[in-house]
Amino acid sequence: MSYTVDFKNVSTVGLQSSPVADALAGLRANEARYFMNKYKHEFTVVPASDSKETLDYVNRILKEERGIEFAAKPLQTARLQVENIDWTFVFYEDGLGVNVLYTVDDPKKRAVGFKLSQGMEVPKELEEKKFKFARQKSSLAGTIRGTFFVIKGEY
Secondary structure (H helix, E strand, O other): OOOOOOOOOOOOOOOOOOOOHHHHHHHHHHHHHHHHHOOOOOOOOEEEHHHHHHHHHHHHHHHHOOOOOOOOOOEEEEEEOOEEEEEEEEEEEOOEEEEEEOOOOOOOOEEEEEEOOOOOOHHHHHHHOOOOOEEEEOOOOEEEEEEEEOOOOOO
C-alpha cells in the first residue's frame, strides 16, 4: 500500500523495523519537504516488496557503476518524474536513503546520492569505496550525512 509522506507530522509508517526508525522517518520527510517546496509535488512511497522493478533499477546502477550491493533490507521505494528528471529512492532498514537523479535529456546531470540517517554508521559497502561525507542540518532529520557519485552509463 502506498503512503504519501507528511513532512509536517512525521510518521514512521513502513519504517518501524529500523533501529533508527525516527531518524529515517525524518530523512524521508526531509525529501518530501524538498519536493513540495521546490516542485509542488507530493512524495509517495511504496513497500519495497511491491517494487521489484524499482529495486532492480537502483541495484543495477549501483552494481554496474561502483560494484555496490547493500546487505541491508530495503523497506520502501519512491519513483517520480518532475520536469525532466526521473527520481528514484530506496530507504533501507539500517537508516540509509539512496536516490538516483537521472535527467532524461542531459547525460551530464545524472547521479546517485547516499544519505545516512542520524545515528547510523557508514555502511561497510560505502566505507570500502572511501566516500567522503558532508553534513547537513535538518529540522526534520537532525544531522544528515551525505555523499554522491556521477552516473556515467545509460540506464
